[in-house]
Amino acid sequence: MSDRVAVVGMSIRAAGVRNTADFWQLISTGKTGRREMGQGELTRRGVPERRYKDPAYVPVTYPMADSLGFDPAAFGFSGPEAELTDPQHRVLLEECYRAVESSGCFIGSLPDRVGVFLGSRTSGYGPRIEYLSAAAGLDVDAAALAVGTDPDYLANRVSYAFGLTGPSMTVLTACSSSSVAVHLACQAILAGECDSALAGGVALDVGDAGYLFAEGSINSPRGRCEPYMASADGTVEGNGAAVVFLRRLDVALAAGHPILGVVAGTAVNNDGRERAGFTAPGVAGQVELIEEALDVAGVPADGIGLLEGHGSGTSIGDALEIEAAAQAFGGAGACRLHSVKANIGNLTAAAGAAGLIACLLALRHERIPPNAPLLTGAPPVDLRGTPFTLADRPVPWPRSATGRYGAVSSFGLGGTNAHVIIGDAEAEVRLAARRGRSWQLLPLSADDPERLRATVEAVRTAVDGAPADVRQDIGHTLRTGRPGLAARTTALIPLEGNGTWPDPDRFRTAPPGPPPxxxxxxxxxxxxxxxxxxxxxxxxxxxxxxxxxxxxxxxxxxxxxxxxxxxxxxxxxxxxxxxxxxxxxxxxxxxxxxxxxxxxxxxxxxxxxxxxxxxxxxxxxxxxxxxxxxxxxxxxxxxxxxxxxxxxxxxxxxxxxxxxxxxxxxxxxxxxxxxxxxxxxxxxxxxxxxxxxxxxxxxxxxxxxxxxxxxxxxxxxxxxxxxxxxxxxxxxxxxxxxxxxxxRGVRVDWDAYAERDRARRIDVAPRAFARTPWLHPALRGHCPGIDPAELAGKQADR
Structure with missing residues (x-):
């Protein structure tokens, strides 16, 4: 049994981000998903005039697009059940699916025990439904509402939907939730409780349309999240979700997964009472945390090339974080300091997983993203005497014989801290033996012919110009890592040259069960x-x-x-x-x-x-x-x-x-x-x-x-x-x-097919889900975080 854990899949959605490719484009160019709303939009969203005209009102948001979009049939929901389910729960179902899908697998047919460790932001979705329904004299199924909105059922919902039988638990430690989830997932894998695990979090607020600033709060009066800048004056909450798919390294290698990174070490602790107050961070606990993670990883501090920091954007929080990290790193060499909160806002329960994904993308692309506020002229804090530097442009981070390591810090309100160290997979790990036939049979399917047409085109684009080994990877992934949906077709392509692609008139609809x-x-x-x-x-x-x-x-x-x-x-x-x-x-x-x-x-x-x-x-x-x-x-x-x-x-x-x-x-x-x-x-x-x-x-x-x-x-x-x-x-x-x-619906054992035609799994042809917005009727007109234009003409089409 391996004593290491690999990250083999990941997914993220946030402001200006639909997937990991969008996320890398956003952070590598130093851009942000921040939006300022004018009076017209605020009025359309239902924000009262007395509120948005208040001098303390900050009309800023980091909106996640299509936050209500959901495909009930794909996840076994009825329409009424979807309406009673918190969008946070719904988004995590899809992002868990995506994280596994990106590893070249289908979440519904994973062969081993899979754990689920997920965090969420406190939600007002359920209480709003109860209050507004009661005010309108409408009855609500209290049990169904509890199952659909209580955080207790967040992780269990995912396990049930996809038949996952490993440990399943919701993690609620505020802004460190998703990093603690990663720690717990790794511990469960290393303890043999499961071979694979999903870990991450979600932060989605249907009421988010700006906020009232109050003196002494952690929110920015300017509506700008600028970690590690002299101008930093507070945080701004974002909306999004981030999930990673973890597998024991030997299991991942045997399955031919892409090894995005290897978890070198994790640590979790609490500041106890060694801080100014319950809501204040503590230096001693953070120092101990980082030192413990480095010790577990067996990595010297000067081996860390990127610290994806907590980066709250508060002047006190950032200063204490830098002081603690500098003490833990000691006399280490130069390390780049970065925080994605500057790009997508503070995702609270999903922030740590988002930072981990940023670190993994930096490893993949061999570049460290710039600090976004520097590109807009924000003045940096003085980092002299520390091992840390900031950058206003992408910094090369090439592979080396000694390997590269990045670290992610997360500090939760209340003192629960988490630190994750991620590293390269060794050269021999990145290579996987391929064996295959000279022609690749590609099974292609979708929920309906229209989406199948898009799937065929996406695969064709991926195949065109691809070398033989990548064509083998595409074929292997489509055969063993994708579900057989109702609308189907196939293509037979050579390892080199052009293949024949099916026309839409050749698409078929498979029956519910296999025919004789x-x-x-x-x-x-x-x-x-x-x-x-x-x-x-x-x-x-x-x-x-x-x-x-x-x-x-x-x-x-x-x-x-x-x-x-x-x-x-x-x-x-x-x-x-x-x-x-x-x-x-x-x-x-x-x-x-x-x-x-x-x-x-x-x-x-x-x-x-x-x-x-x-x-x-x-x-x-x-x-x-x-x-x-x-x-x-x-x-x-x-x-x-x-x-x-x-x-x-x-x-x-x-x-x-x-x-x-x-x-x-x-x-x-x-x-x-x-x-x-x-x-x-x-x-x-x-x-x-x-x-x-x-x-x-x-x-x-x-x-x-x-x-x-x-x-x-x-x-x-x-x-x-x-x-x-x-x-x-x-x-x-x-x-x-x-x-x-x-x-035509006849079952084919693609795993047996793979015994003679095997390659690596890759991220190709993601499933296209229906994007119909679902919102409980009592909430219509009472969710300023949702632009009414997003709902117009769509709910009625269901």
Missing amino acids: LVFLLPDEDAGAALALYRTEPVFRSTVDESLAVMAQTLDPATFAAVRDAVRAGGPVSPPVLHLLGIGQHAFLGELGIRPDVLVGPGAGELTAAQLSGVLSAEDAARAVCWRGQALADTPSEAAAHFARRLREVRLHAPGTPVVSGVTGSWLTAEEAGDPGYWGVQLGEPVPVGEAVRTVVSEHPDAVYLQLGGGTELLAAARRGGVAEEAVLAAQPDIFQAVGALWE
Whole structure:
């Protein structure tokens, strides 16, 4: 078991930030999501005139766009349930999904125990609903409201929604909540309580439309959050959410995750009474905290290149933080000091996770972001005598042989402090062995055709111009790390060059459950491609085992013809078709694709007999040869001679339903076990269409796949009433057939597919969620943090 924890996924939303790419663009350019609102907007938002005309009113916000947007169906919610659920809970559901998705996995199918550690800001969503509903004489389901809004259920909601079975708890330590969550998640992983964990927080206030400044408060009278500046006069709360996905390092490596960073050490403590007051920070506790984290990490202070500080933006808080950090770092060399609060405001319960993500992005991009206030002319504090420096431009942070480390500090009101040290993954960790096929089958899906169109275009853009290894990564991620949603299509692309991309008219909607699958086993063929023999081990071994039996059954010349046809191509005979059928069946079975019904006229019924368990593989190989010999040597005594040979083998009842080539109905156990039946079967079979109609009558929604080659059975299935789109051929390309089956709802074991086609997981093709705003009716017109324009014309469309 590894004693280290890796960050493999992350997600963030905040003011001016929809994802990690937006976040890096914002902080690397020193920009902010800060907004000042004019009187017109404040009036539209429902802020009373007496409030916004108060000289102490500060009309500033850091708004998170689309804060009410939610996709209830994607998370198992009803509409009324969504309205009763705090937007903080809803946003965290989506961001937890995104964090795992960015690691190349689907949160609903994680194989191990996953813990959940999340924090949130105190919310007025539930109390407002209660108060306003009561004032309007409306009843509210108190139990449902509690579940939807109480912080007690925040983490548990995520665990329930996605079936996560590790430790699950809400962390409430004010501004250090999400950093404490990271610490607890790492401890749970290292203790073996779980192999993976989600950690982070959310801070979202539907009432946030500025604030009244009060003397002595921590808020800025100017509405500017300027950490580590001489002009700093307070903080401004922001809105957003940030989540990281953590996995034990060895588990992450085995799964091929991107290793965004390795948690070198964490520490949590409390200042106790060694501070001026309950709401005041303490230097001694912060010094002890940082020293402990450095000791746990085994990293010297001069190894820290970036301190992503708490950066409250208050003159006292910043000064005490710098003093404590300088003492803990001692005589360390130069370290850049930064705080994302200058860019996105104070995310309180999500601030620490946001700082951690900033640190991870700096490691990835090999640059430390500038201090945003310096770009607008704010004067910096005097850092002489400390190891810290500030910058008004991005600072290079190249990889080095000794590694790079960043640290994140979070200090909660009340004294709970947290410090996280994150480092590079070693060179050997960043490399992952790839193995794969020369063509990549890409399963593509979305909730509806419109969103699928966007998904196809996004994947196509990612593939175009990408090198072979990245194409392998894209294919592996789409196959094993994305859910199979209702609207589906597939693409087959080469590792180099251009592939063929599906048109929207080829999109399909999969049924709620997998349809019955019928294998058609032909008795004749116009020519079959056998490239699978050279490329797929399970196909080759299955065929070779039966070839060895045929070598003892056929005359040398006939066997040589069969062997050469399989290995190099040539005339197709019933033995060759049998080998092709059982080989394809083995290949498909390895991918979890197994028939519910088998239909095979003539010699194809013997292949069906093997696949259903009537005959062993050895006996079926002999029987196919005997059947051919009987037809060639003594046609008039077709049947009796072959029946006598069948008395030499053991016959069993079919385990998979087979349609009889004699009666056109279901093959019974008595028929299957009677050698005489197989002698009669050698004669004139019933029309294939009759056999197909038997299947259609019991399985009208079945999908049909013809193994081998030729077109006779495909045409017969269509004549028997099977829809054109439900009839597929395994030739000329079985991989296209696998994709077509998946499009139609047949389950494919993509993890088994990955045994021969494996690569790294990457962040590609994020799921597009519906963005309809959901707000409880009692709150409409009473949420100044929500611009009414965001709701206009959208809620009514639900």
